[in-house]
Amino acid sequence: MTNYLIRRLVGTIPVLLFISLLVFLLIQAAPGDPTLMLLGEDTTAADIAEAKRRWGLDQPVYMQYLKFFTAAVTGDLGKSFRFAEPVSDVIAARLPATIELAIFSLFIATLFAIPLGIWAAAKPNSWVDNFGTTFGLFGISMPNFWLGIMLILLLAGTFHLLPSAGRSTYGIAGPQQTGFYLLDSILQRNWPALKDAFTHLVMPALALGTNMIGILMRVTRSAVLEVMNEEYVVTARAKGLAEQKVLWRHVLRNALIPVVTVVGLELGTLLSGSIIVETVFAWPGVGSLLITGLTARDYPLVTGLVLMYTIAFVTINLLIDALYGLIDPRIRY
Numbered sequence: 001m002t003n004y005l006i007r008r009l010v011g012t013i014p015v016l017l018f019i020s021l022l023v024f025l026l027i028q029a030a031p032g033d034p035t036l037m038l039l040g041e042d043t044t045a046a047d048i049a050e051a052k053r054r055w056g057l058d059q060p061v062y063m064q065y066l067k068f069f070t071a072a073v074t075g076d077l078g079k080s081f082r083f084a085e086p087v088s089d090v091i092a093a094r095l096p097a098t099i100e101l102a103i104f105s106l107f108i109a110t111l112f113a114i115p116l117g118i119w120a121a122a123k124p125n126s127w128v129d130n131f132g133t134t135f136g137l138f139g140i141s142m143p144n145f146w147l148g149i150m151l152i153l154l155l156a157g158t159f160h161l162l163p164s165a166g167r168s169t170y171g172i173a174g175p176q177q178t179g180f181y182l183l184d185s186i187l188q189r190n191w192p193a194l195k196d197a198f199t200h201l202v203m204p205a206l207a208l209g210t211n212m213i214g215i216l217m218r219v220t221r222s223a224v225l226e227v228m229n230e231e232y233v234v235t236a237r238a239k240g241l242a243e244q245k246v247l248w249r250h251v252l253r254n255a256l257i258p259v260v261t262v263v264g265l266e267l268g269t270l271l272s273g274s275i276i277v278e279t280v281f282a283w284p285g286v287g288s289l290l291i292t293g294l295t296a297r298d299y300p301l302v303t304g305l306v307l308m309y310t311i312a313f314v315t316i317n318l319l320i321d322a323l324y325g326l327i328d329p330r331i332r333y
Contacts, residue, residue, distance in 0.1 A: 034297035078300035096179030098285030105209035117220025139214025148207035165282035223255035
């Protein structure tokens with residue numbers, strides 16, 4: 001297992017190289033001059049030339065990429081044109097918000113989808129199965145940006161139950177230690193801040209996690225139904241074991257591999273797919289930061305963010321491969 005994970009890790013190096021080159025070339029080919037966008041239309045030619053020299057835009061594209069790549073190998077992603085700060089610092093300031101949103105969305109999805117999928121598979125063609133199938137199709141088909149707008153109109157605009165945007169109310173959150181508002185509030189025992197952070201998190205998490213609920217529910221149902229027809233399950237029933245024990249002890253664990261795969265892949269999708277949801281809810285994460293970088297043609301920031309997303313996907317896939325061996329010992333061999 002260790003050798004396999006090492007080979008997988010080594011195999012990600014050309015992937016990172018190719019993606020960084022592709023993104024760098026695409027953002028360079030996009031219309032618009034970052035100097036004009038950031039300095040304004042009325043700036044002088046001398047100021048534009050100075051800005052291009054300072055940002056390295058006066059050099060050929062291949063030289064710009066070589067400088068970026070050699071610096072990125074050492075962990076230096078360059079300096080953002082828009083924020084005039086190191087890209088790694090800008091991303092680090094926004095990353096906890098996106099991780100917190102993705103993890104809470106994943107928690108909501110697994111909390112509802114897995115029990116519903118197991119229940120639907122245990123009673124096929126019943127009203128539970130029909131309800132789960134309908135709900136799953138609803139979740140898969142629902143655009144998260146439209147659902148987010150509807151949640152804002154209903155829960156914030158009509159019933160005034162939840163805040164419509166932002167991550168916290170001004171003046172309530174305490175000093176930041178980790179960047180995760182929920183965790184910081186618990187560590188500081190600031191219960192009003194915890195409640196405020198939770199209320200701001202609910203609607204974006206629902207909008208982001210509803211699609212995953214549908215996908216995960218369908219996968220769980222299919223995996224459980226497939227395992228329930230295996231011979232060892234029939235044998236367990238023949239021994240007189242209760243149906244609940246058969247379902248949770250014998251069926252669920254052997255059906256977890258496709259479920260874990262989907263959960264891991266969807267976590268990566270949540271990290272990257274939060275771009276639109278963060279824009280709708282004015283959530284200060286890396287998704288909205290990417291929109292800002294694209295609008296300003298901030299080459300180092302956009303390239304650094306895409307590399308961050310790529311590394312997140314690779315890391316999640318490696319963790320999934322490691323979990324396979326823990327779920328099913330046969331995979332270790």
